[in-house]
Amino acid sequence: MYIGTNDKDTNQPVCTPEAARELVENVLVSHFGGYTIQEANGGWEDDGKHYREYSVVAIISDTNLDAVHKAADELRGKLNQESILIQTNKTKTEFYKGK
Numbered sequence: 001m002y003i004g005t006n007d008k009d010t011n012q013p014v015c016t017p018e019a020a021r022e023l024v025e026n027v028l029v030s031h032f033g034g035y036t037i038q039e040a041n042g043g044w045e046d047d048g049k050h051y052r053e054y055s056v057v058a059i060i061s062d063t064n065l066d067a068v069h070k071a072a073d074e075l076r077g078k079l080n081q082e083s084i085l086i087q088t089n090k091t092k093t094e095f096y097k098g099k
Contacts, residue, residue: 001058001068002040002085003075006051014079017054023078024056031071032060061093 005013005020014020021037028035036059043052060068065088072084 001060001072001075002087003056003058003079004053004081004084005055005079006053007080008082009080011051013054020054020079021056024058024075027071027074027078028058028060031067031074032063035060061091 003020003024005015005017007014015023017039021039025035025037028037038057038059040055040057041052042055043050045051065086068086068088072086075081076084
């Protein structure tokens with residue numbers, strides 16, 4: 001999941017990066033019990049104006065798309081997002097502890 005933190009109506013940050021990360025962490029742990037987070041900064045130009053946005057990239061394993069959609073719905077509401085990018089891949093998860 002790629003979770004932006006600029007308000008969809010004003011294009012301004014909803015909160016500090018630290019507060020946004022904490023909010024995302026709380027939602028993810030309540031939905032999945034665990035997560036991996038990476039932080040990202042992006043930007044784009046619209047009508048000649050350059051915008052920047054702090055985003056949280058969440059990697060979640062061993063779940064299904066319905067569960068991800070529920071978490072995304074909660075995050076969309078709390079961060080006033082138009083959408084959240086969800087990227088899915090077929091993977092096998094293994095917690096390898098050695099021989």
